[in-house]
Amino acid sequence: MLLIHCPYCKESRDQSEFSPAGEAFIARPKSPEGISDEEWADYVFYRTNHKGNHWEQWVHTNGCRKYFLVERSTISHQILQVAPFGARNSETEL
Amino acid sequence: MQKKYSWYSLLKAGLNDQDWDQAIPLIQPKSKYDVIIIGAGGHGLATAYYLAKECGINNVAVVEKGYIGGGNTGRNTTIIRSNYLRDEASSLYEHALKLWEGISEDLNFNVMFSQRGVYNLGHSLQNMRDIERRVNANILNGVDAVVVDANEIKQQIPIINTSKNARYPIMGASYQARGGVARHDGIAWGFARAASMLGVDIIQDCEVIDIEVEEGRVKGVKTTKGEILADRIGCVSAGHSSVLAKMAGLRLPIESHPLQAFVSEAMKPVLHTVVMSNAVHGYISQSDKGDLVIGAGIDGYNSYAQRGSTKIVEHAAAAILELFPIFSRVRMNRQWGGIVDVCPDACPIISPTKVEGLYFNCGWGTGGFKATPGSGNVFAHTIAQDKQHPLAEPFHINRFTTGGLIDEHGAAGVAH
Numbered sequence: 213m214l215l216i217h218c219p220y221c222k223e224s225r226d227q228s229e230f231s232p233a234g235e236a237f238i239a240r241p242k243s244p245e246g247i248s249d250e251e252w253a254d255y256v257f258y259r260t261n262h263k264g265n266h267w268e269q270w271v272h273t274n275g276c277r278k279y280f281l282v283e284r285s286t287i288s289h290q291i292l293q294v295a296p297f298g299a300r301n302s303e304t305e306l
Numbered sequence: 307m308q309k310k311y312s313w314y315s316l317l318k319a320g321l322n323d324q325d326w327d328q329a330i331p332l333i334q335p336k337s338k339y340d341v342i343i344i345g346a347g348g349h350g351l352a353t354a355y356y357l358a359k360e361c362g363i364n365n366v367a368v369v370e371k372g373y374i375g376g377g378n379t380g381r382n383t384t385i386i387r388s389n390y391l392r393d394e395a396s397s398l399y400e401h402a403l404k405l406w407e408g409i410s411e412d413l414n415f416n417v418m419f420s421q422r423g424v425y426n427l428g429h430s431l432q433n434m435r436d437i438e439r440r441v442n443a444n445i446l447n448g449v450d451a452v453v454v455d456a457n458e459i460k461q462q463i464p465i466i467n468t469s470k471n472a473r474y475p476i477m478g479a480s481y482q483a484r485g486g487v488a489r490h491d492g493i494a495w496g497f498a499r500a501a502s503m504l505g506v507d508i509i510q511d512c513e514v515i516d517i518e519v520e521e522g523r524v525k526g527v528k529t530t531k532g533e534i535l536a537d538r539i540g541c542v543s544a545g546h547s548s549v550l551a552k553m554a555g556l557r558l559p560i561e562s563h564p565l566q567a568f569v570s571e572a573m574k575p576v577l578h579t580v581v582m583s584n585a586v587h588g589y590i591s592q593s594d595k596g597d598l599v600i601g602a603g604i605d606g607y608n609s610y611a612q613r614g615s616t617k618i619v620e621h622a623a624a625a626i627l628e629l630f631p632i633f634s635r636v637r638m639n640r641q642w643g644g645i646v647d648v649c650p651d652a653c654p655i656i657s658p659t660k661v662e663g664l665y666f667n668c669g670w671g672t673g674g675f676k677a678t679p680g681s682g683n684v685f686a687h688t689i690a691q692d693k694q695h696p697l698a699e700p701f702h703i704n705r706f707t708t709g710g711l712i713d714e715h716g717a718a719g720v721a722h
Contacts, residue, residue: 213615213616213617227615227617231606232606232608233318234561234604235561235608244314248708249707253559253706253707254364254557254709256650256706257559257650257706258557258558258559258706259557259558259560259561260546260548260557261548261558261561261562261608262608263546263548263549263610264560266608268607268608271634271722282436284607285612286608286609286610286671287609287610287611289609289611298500
């Protein structure tokens with residue numbers, strides 16, 4: 213069971229209050245009409261599925277209901293840091 | 307030297323108290339093979355077996371970072387059925403089920419395949435409509451299936467709670483009589499032994515650290531036991547498929563999640579069939595040893611840790627007690643997790659890739675065990691002919707680009 217710190221509520225709460233919401237930093241293509249099927253597939257379906265430290269999204273479902281970013285190890289499950297949206301992006305972290 | 311198993315060899319070895327022959331030899335890899343299979347789980351070993359048996363390619367190595375069948379093959383709840391909704395999926399799983407029906411004889415190894423039937427319960431009118439639709443689709447596809455009502459279920463399984471006062475009352479089920487269970491390490495050892503008797507090298511404790519690609523063509527692998535060359539490589543590594551893909555510079559539409567299961571202490575026969583419920587999300591059978599084998603759902607987050615969270619254990623236990631209040635005092639013996647490779651459409655990828663000579667068989671998600679022989683069979687033909695086996699064609703990785711997804715999520719009575 214994870215203990216997750218919500219950056220909005222500023223409290224560490226039980227995992228059961230939260231829901232995972234997938235890999236972070238997946239940006240919707242800026243010009244949707246101009247990209248190929250391969251690029252669409254990459255955006256919609258393909259994932260990094262990283263083994264190691266991994267940025268992902270969680271939502272505080274039974275709390276403030278806001279989405280935020282979590283860097284967590286997919287090997288040990290240890291949470292390294294949390295951040296509100298906008299505080300990190302693919303350019304600063306990947 | 308490996309010998310054929312028979313009642314005579316069993317009797318002789320038993321009476322003489324002799325040492326049993328090694329089922330598979332422990333060997334070091336050669337420097338070059340025609341085909342390398344990465345991952346010695348059921349699917350990988352089946353691939354090697356059918357490459358040697360049906361495709362005439364015997365110079366095959368199966369490399370495994372741990373021991374054979376130590377991954378998801380040894381961690382699942384061993385349920386076998388083929389009652390999938392979509393034509394593409396039910397054809398593939400039915401192919402596998404037909405192979406299961408003759409596999410012990412074919413491999414000269416008792417995999418304890420037991421066709422004790424599988425019930426997929428429905429708890430609402432919509433569940434029952436979906437079940438009827440799926441059963442009708444199954445019948446059209448030549449898969450045995452019937453719809454049964456709550457009274458028939460109660461007659462067959464007296465300990466099940468069919469009370470109308472239940473939170474999620476059981477309204478009926480689909481029943482596949484040819485479904486059942488098998489011994490998980492039996493199938494791994496059976497395929498391993500049969501493949502090695504046909505000349506396949508099974509190399510355990512040999513982790514792949516890199517896949518060598520030259521000018522868009524696969525060249526070989528770097529392993530903890532040195533470099534091994536091959537023109538064709540098949541990756542069958544379930545939860546670690548994305549890791550292998552990355553070595554070859556590829557990405558996959560796959561995420562790895564923990565899937566849990568647990569078993570109770572052994573007890574006298576109490577449940578003679580397999581019961582699954584999509585709505586309350588639990589599935590249960592009793593092994594030949596007597597323990598209840600209970601399956602849970604996946605954790606929603608990505609993980610490679612081979613353990614799940616207690617929330618899921620609680621959820622699965624609640625689901626099972628909803629169906630079988632009699633089990634409320636059963637003590638659980640062991641709990642574990644495996645890492646499953648989940649595809650967006652809950653169907654596998656059996657496909658060549660952009661790298662020439664590199665093939666992937668992955669994305670089986672939570673339901674790969676039942677497909678073991680069929681998966682290996684179609685993947686072997688796909689590798690041998692560099693052309694997808696007809697049953698594997700719909701499972702090309704291109705479907706995520708073309709949009710030809712095979713939507714089995716929830717459609718198949720899910721919970722695998």
